[in-house]
Amino acid sequence: MSNERGIHPPLLEHAKLRQPLTAGEQQVFQMFNQSLTPDWEIYIQPHLNGLRPDFVLLNPKVGIAVFEVKDWNLNAMRYFTKLDEWGHPTLWAEKDGKEFCLQSENPVTKVNLYKKEIFDLYCPRIQSERGWATITAGVIFPFAPAEQVKVLLSPFLKTTQGDDHAKYQPVSGFSEISTGNMELVFPEASRSHSFLMSEDLAKDLRSWLVEPDFSSTQRAPLTLDRNQRSLAETRTESGYRRIKGPAGSGKSLVLAARAARLANEGKSVLVATFNITLWHYLRDLIVRDLDAPKQIRNVRFTHFHLWCKHVCYEAGWELRYDALWANGREDVLNTELPLLAAEGVMQPGASRYDAILVDEGQDYRPLWWDVLRKACKPSGEMLLVADATQDIYGTAKAWTDDVMKGAGFPGGRWAQLSVSYRLPPDALNLARSFAEMFLPEDVVDLPQPEQGSLDLYPCHLRWVQCSPDNAKVVCSEEILALMHQTGKNGLANADITMLTGNMSSGAEVVSRLNEYNIRAVDTFGSDHRRRKMGFYMGDAKIKATTLHSFKGWESRLLVVYVTEAANAQSLALVYAGLTRLKRSQEGSWLTVVCSAPELNRFGTYFPDHAIGG
Template identity: 65%
Template sequence: MKRIIHPPLDAHNRLRQPLTAGEQAVLSIFDQCLSPGWEIYIQPHLNGLRPDFVLLNPQVGIAVFEVKDWNLDAMRYFWTKDRNGVETLWAERDGKAFCIQADNPIPKVRLYRQEIYELYCPRLGYNSRPGRCDGWGAITAGVIFPFAAGSRVEPLLAPFLPKRDEEDYARYAPISGTEAVAAADLRRIFPESQRAHSRLMTNALADDLRGWLVEPDFSSTQREPLMLDRRQRSLAETRTETGYRRIKGPAGSGKSLVLAARAARLMNEGKQVLVVTFNITLWHYLRDLMVRGIDSPQRMNNVCLMHFHYWCKHVCYEAGWDARYHHLVRGGGRIVPGQRQVLLDDEIPALASEAVEQPGATKYDAILVDEGQDFHPHWWSALRKALVPGGEMMLVADATQDVYGTAKAWTDEVMQGAGFRGGWAQLDVSYRLPPAALKMAREFAQRFLPAETAQLPESEQGDLNLYPCTLRWVQCDKADATSVCADEFLALMRLTGRNGLANADITLLSEATSVGAKVSQLLEDRFRIRTLNTFSADNIEQRRQKMGFFMGDARVKATTLHSFKGWETRLLVIYVDAAADPKALALVYAGLTRLKRHTEGSWLTVVCSARELEAFGQTWPSYARPAVRRVNPGFGGG
């Protein structure tokens, strides 16, 4: 029986957070000494928590461990009581004492144990004795110090341990030091590992937990080098005679991939690169692509990633025009809501266009613009002024995803005045979408989008049976949208823990921010499921949330269709409440094209309250129109 280890051992040299020497030693002991039924999860995503190790055996139990590579001789470690009489952990170096309670492993493993019991295995213990919930005995929460003697560690941490039932507690909360690690003494490190069976554990309970432990698809992808086909590689590795290049292609054809690969190549050459997007959330996606293409981590110092309006602010500040900028943004105290779009589309870019011409403005060897269909031509003109003579510019676009109605401004005449010669470089094949989802996206575009701007994705030859997917459409009234979305979200959670699916890959997209916020709150309040979301009613907080949105976060995701443009995932719920105008329809299309193909399957559920799309939804492989849906309060996963 081959042991399950996530991430797999052959991927450990490419982990974004390499294992410490102590963690390597502990992993070796676990792998060599545990019976084959024990699964090992390394730095798992646990709904926002990141323990060093979680061990799982469906027949025996669960264990969570923190590993501390502390050298107790490097500093003086001690505990003292704070002003409230609470014990806290401190250290002293060079005569200066400082609190390290935040690094105290005892509260951490105690929290891990509590949340595994209460949140991630909520049914644990129900199958033991009638009327009792004694599932705590199935969970070990231990701390390991590979380089510190246990005889020194134990008194240091003693004040933070419970005083009752010490012998029994020690069995389920072992603290071990260098003696046990050096001897590979698994009995001391993890006493419960000697069990062969526990009446408290079942396969179903293990399934509850696995969805939180399996490495998200995004994290495993990050370890792989950028993969480009011949056409994409040609565009990424060459420049035109003028240095200007424009690329168009449908969703999933690799436009952002080419842009990131080109940026990485230029960064490797020592060039200074500016990458500009419209959406704030796209930064993380592009940055993570670039990381996979650079030859040294230091190369990331050669790139600036900004959304367009942040660049405008940046160049105004560089010119010393911060007062002018803020006066304009605030409208001299007289701005009204109707002026906001003019301010964003015209007035701020005009000021930036003037500011970038001032002495000392930062210039770049290359400027690359993603999601170019969202830009106005005069924005591009402003950016051109930040290019060094003989520099390089790239624009990538998909007019089919014209969610702001700006793509029609990019006429051939305008393009010639923007520095471009010749036609567009074209990408046609979608490498993102599974064939069944691609078919539905094409049908949607043909049915609802303008033929003159629609560029439909083509499938890769021979991929028909390689990438299975499950497509579901649920039509509902707006009054039921929150409960239906939550229910469908939870249904996807029942799929995780196998086939490479993790809860952290599940994403809810809702342009109706009120619905998105309510679903996020419902998941948090009723199921204690934390979401990484961008639905704050406060504009400043919402902007901060967007800045922090990235798929590598350990939590489940919830954001708007606008903010998810450019991203992709295998587990997706989309809520659609509007489809009455071209922009709304383009946004729905953009959402339908966010599904990522995988040989082990992908899942897309559309929850729709827009009557205009009901007939289209009825053509999907799975269609439902429940009278009223309620979230299942007894959900436990598995």
């Protein structure tokens, strides 16, 4: 029966889940898979706009069910409830004389929230009154008696609809799971039809339940071509290597594969980026090639200025570090802090690494590279990867041949990656055209197509030209339109990514999405540095960030919001955005919303060109 129904993620990939199923969750899944009719789809740890229920069941003819599973042994410690300061019951436990609150883990509170959000937000076409009965919200304790569970949770099981709705909030335990008693675990499973449910309602919910493309990709080992694999598995005689290549040519893959190989050997590795958000992407790549998850401990992730700060603190120079910022001088980041770190890294006890790998090297200044070299152990490795076409800070031109020789690189050429494995062919051609029209003439490192890929990776390319006055409205509407592509083609709403050149424009779009009760994980606002630390593609919400912060990343559902194209840096940013689209045989979608009049003519090259607003 498991081959007939929809199971997400697929059965063969359950052993690779980033959050493995507990023993109880495995039992519950086996029962659902064996006992439910094939019309029932099973979603395991689905992405639900930021919520992560244990199981969601969906049958277009019958209804929806959400379940929370707890492996708690109610005899291992004392579980009880007590009233909070507002007189509301809360869930507690006591062990070794210490009490701790479990209300955040209260399974009834969780499933009630899931049910309410499904009803209010994700299935808005459910009938407002009777449709509440379409959704079952169940609690399962596979290792505790059901009656004991019901006594413990009784203060939370009261429903505003009355006792008639008790069957829509079933509570089951050890006996029901071990015997596969589906009538008690999920009473509505025996129904064959409900006039309150429809395929349209199922489509509404699927777009939130389907596992995002990025999450499924995380379970696959890195795939490298012969050239990439050679670079990842070897070192030069000097230990220094520089790699250049256009967007999507696999520079980050090579860096990640090399880091994984060294970590597997027990070597200490420092992975340094320019932007904070790239850490998460590189870490996700590296873990895919590790022999064991624990090997990730051998890899330290940082951006250059944070590394400088840590060097100063290791040397005991907190006051010297703080003094740099006393007058808010502009040259602190570029010069003064690196020079202080260069002094600090030579102090006794400073951290040294067997290998230092730098991604997006075109954003680094030669001085920064020289300071990092001091932290590399004798006979260690240094790797620099770069793409001059994405020189959004104007620093790439500083890397002259003479500078390279003084930076530890012997004579000879860069190692070159040319073929783009990221971009669909049609998107690649548009990106090349943009570079040829708007980037400096001396930039020749453009992506080359892979042989034989022309008909394998369909993509949908749309350009919407609009005025600055209505751009945020147009952008939010285009994001909503992309939501119609999810729930199929291996895509989920969490795959949608919006990129923009500045934080204020992005914040306006996110605010408008909030009006539709659509949550986004974003890097906008005064606390943007903190938000960047929490930005990763595996998050269950729609993504929104700046073009700067998304360099190196990729997505199959992309909205690029262009507000400026008047100078070299802004044009390099637009090019970077155009090259973030990830190819797939199931299709990719790129929408550009542009309020910069300088690019209106280029927009007409898109197969789908429109005037917004």
